[in-house]
Amino acid sequence: MNPILVLGGGPAGLSAASELAALGAPTLLVERESYLGGNPVRWHYSLLAPDLRPAEEVIGALLERVEGDARIERRLSTTLTKAELGSHGYRVTLATADASETRDVAAVVLATGFDHFDSRRKFEYGYGRFPDVVDFKELEGMLHDNKLVRPSDGQRPHRIAWVLCVGSRDLQVGNPWCCRLGCVVSIKQAVEVRQKHPEVDAYIYYMDIRTYGLWEDLYWKSMQEYGIKFIRGRIGAVTLAEGGSRLLATGEDTILSRPTEVPFDMIVLASGMEASAGTKQVAELFGVPVGPEGFLTPRLTDLNPVDSGLPGVFLAGAATGPKAIPDAVTEGMGAALRAYQYARD
Amino acid sequence: MPIVEKSLVSVDRVEHLEVEGIDVSGDWNTFLRSRVVTDLDVKIADWVKGQPQGETISRCWQCGTCTAGCCLHTDYGLEEFNPRYFIYLAQIGYEEELRRYASTIWRCVSCNKCVERCPKGVKVEEVIHTIGTYLELSGGAAESPADRFDRAYTENLLGRGILDEAALFRTYERLEGRRTPARELLRLGLTLLKSGRLHTGPFAHRTRGWNRMRKVLEAKLTEDRARRRASVPAPPVPSGRKP
Numbered sequence: 001m002n003p004i005l006v007l008g009g010g011p012a013g014l015s016a017a018s019e020l021a022a023l024g025a026p027t028l029l030v031e032r033e034s035y036l037g038g039n040p041v042r043w044h045y046s047l048l049a050p051d052l053r054p055a056e057e058v059i060g061a062l063l064e065r066v067e068g069d070a071r072i073e074r075r076l077s078t079t080l081t082k083a084e085l086g087s088h089g090y091r092v093t094l095a096t097a098d099a100s101e102t103r104d105v106a107a108v109v110l111a112t113g114f115d116h117f118d119s120r121r122k123f124e125y126g127y128g129r130f131p132d133v134v135d136f137k138e139l140e141g142m143l144h145d146n147k148l149v150r151p152s153d154g155q156r157p158h159r160i161a162w163v164l165c166v167g168s169r170d171l172q173v174g175n176p177w178c179c180r181l182g183c184v185v186s187i188k189q190a191v192e193v194r195q196k197h198p199e200v201d202a203y204i205y206y207m208d209i210r211t212y213g214l215w216e217d218l219y220w221k222s223m224q225e226y227g228i229k230f231i232r233g234r235i236g237a238v239t240l241a242e243g244g245s246r247l248l249a250t251g252e253d254t255i256l257s258r259p260t261e262v263p264f265d266m267i268v269l270a271s272g273m274e275a276s277a278g279t280k281q282v283a284e285l286f287g288v289p290v291g292p293e294g295f296l297t298p299r300l301t302d303l304n305p306v307d308s309g310l311p312g313v314f315l316a317g318a319a320t321g322p323k324a325i326p327d328a329v330t331e332g333m334g335a336a337l338r339a340y341q342y343a344r345d
Numbered sequence: 346m347p348i349v350e351k352s353l354v355s356v357d358r359v360e361h362l363e364v365e366g367i368d369v370s371g372d373w374n375t376f377l378r379s380r381v382v383t384d385l386d387v388k389i390a391d392w393v394k395g396q397p398q399g400e401t402i403s404r405c406w407q408c409g410t411c412t413a414g415c416c417l418h419t420d421y422g423l424e425e426f427n428p429r430y431f432i433y434l435a436q437i438g439y440e441e442e443l444r445r446y447a448s449t450i451w452r453c454v455s456c457n458k459c460v461e462r463c464p465k466g467v468k469v470e471e472v473i474h475t476i477g478t479y480l481e482l483s484g485g486a487a488e489s490p491a492d493r494f495d496r497a498y499t500e501n502l503l504g505r506g507i508l509d510e511a512a513l514f515r516t517y518e519r520l521e522g523r524r525t526p527a528r529e530l531l532r533l534g535l536t537l538l539k540s541g542r543l544h545t546g547p548f549a550h551r552t553r554g555w556n557r558m559r560k561v562l563e564a565k566l567t568e569d570r571a572r573r574r575a576s577v578p579a580p581p582v583p584s585g586r587k588p
Contacts, residue, residue: 159385201385201387203385209406220404220465223403223404223405223406224403224404227387227390227391227394227403229385229387229390229436229437230406231385231437232407253382253437255407255430255433256382256433256439256442258380258381258382259380259381259382260381260382260383261381261382261383262382262383262384262385263384
């Protein structure tokens with residue numbers, strides 16, 4: 001059997017590769033970055049919601065399965081530049097910085113993932129201009145390194161605000177969808193901050209809290225046990241206050257029906273998820289249908305969420321829409337099974 | 346800015362203004378204080394949460410189930426009695442606004458429907474009474490007729506250990522600075538006396554051994570009040586970076 005190609009070495013791709021190897025299929029895992037693990041490794045995610053387990057532990061376990069398996073051929077810093085449908089499977093061209101090669105593969109799993117929304121596009125929040133307006137992923141890095149300080153002066157912030165739905169549910173930036181994780185990750189971050197530094201006051205500005213399913217538990221705990229405060233209203237703009245030493249969040253408290261202009265030491269933007277550059281690229285190479293949001297569209301989102309509808313092309317993880325790691329891992333398993341069935345027949 | 350929406354004016358938001366010796370407050374050119382919320386403070390919420398009766402305050406997510414079923418708000422129509430709102434003001438530490446309701450809060454009749462219905466297990470009735478206690482202990486609230494009645498009632502009860510309605514009425518009238526015509530009082534009093542529902546003067550009930558009991562009670566009340574007052578945090582500092 002020709003190997004089955006898994007594109008993307010994030011949680012979904014790692015999960016698919018390790019399941020394929022477990023099924024006994026030769027597997028070719030291709031990753032454009034020089035390391036495996038995807039966004040969680042790239043941005044040094046700290047704890048993962050809702051169990052508050054270190055990301056390294058979770059991703060580490062996936063990496064161990066893949067790296068310890070001789071049936072998985074790993075190609076890092078490699079991209080796909082061409083794909084042609086053959087009589088059984090695809091003939092693909094893989095390129096590194098200085099070389100390229102052609103391979104025949106029996107089936108393809110696309111696990112090309114997402115990119116964090118570039119918060120500079122919500123210019124009114126001052127991200128990129130004010131050092132103390134930080135992004136979701138940067139705060140993850142700070143928490144991971146146990147260095148919660150204001151980038152501007154290295155001081156510990158006294159009061160932090162989280163702004164939800166940055167680059168999500170927003171026609172102004174062309175992203176009307178929900179990122180599904182902004183709520184739970186912001187709450188998780190606030191909990192993590194309060195666990196480590198109980199003296200820091202944490203406020204979350206929200207429109208709705210979408211901690212769906214069993215994640216609701218973390219939301220409740222964040223109020224009851226960690227005293228995190230929730231203010232309903234979307235921040236309209238961030239400016240400087242007190243001679244530039246603090247940030248001023250201007251918004252409306254929609255419970256009070258009053259304007260608010262509250263100073264904060266640090267503001268964290270819950271930036272959304274967009275289809276990654278790699279996802280857009282493979283959509284073109286394989287001709288996978290793309291929805292209006294830019295993510296790959298499965299043929300049947302209900303009955304066959306991992307089938308693209310094209311012969312031998314299967315989908316997993318955040319390439320088909322915003323997704324949490326457990327969902328990405330599950331879809332990796334599903335896509336591995338479907339790809340194996342296709343390659344075997 | 347002069348305003349046209351008279352409904353927005355509440356007494357404590359009117360700026361008093363005198364122009365060339367003429368008092369123009371509260372008239373067509375009424376001025377409003379800024380309605381912008383400029384700070385958030387965890388002080389009140391932390392104090393309330395620290396009290397045995399107030400610890401469930403932090404669970405509230407402002408769904409409004411309590412207010413929707415509140416017999417004062419909904420059935421009696423006292424719109425300004427809004428337990429959900431009181432909790433929110435305490436949570437964000439908006440003391441100035443909360444103080445407007447310092448007296449209203451005590452109109453709760455403790456029917457406990459809110460506690461029964463709250464989806465998050467907030468003991469609403471206890472929490473808002475704790476908020477009321479905070480406001481009372483931290484002081485500064487103007488006394489309302491209801492507050493004066495409460496004061497008259499407590500004094501009356503402490504005096505003999507049992508209520509004397511006629512004395513209560515007299516004390517309250519004195520505190521309120523008003524007087525019901527003697528003829529009206531006589532008519533009312535005689536009717537009540539005849540029907541055996543008024544016990545006053547020579548017919549007043551007494552509680553046996555009350556003087557001893559009263560000393561204990563008064564000592565306890567004084568002690569409680571001092572302890573709770575001491576636990577109330579200092580008045581708000583102007584907004585700015587905390588030390």
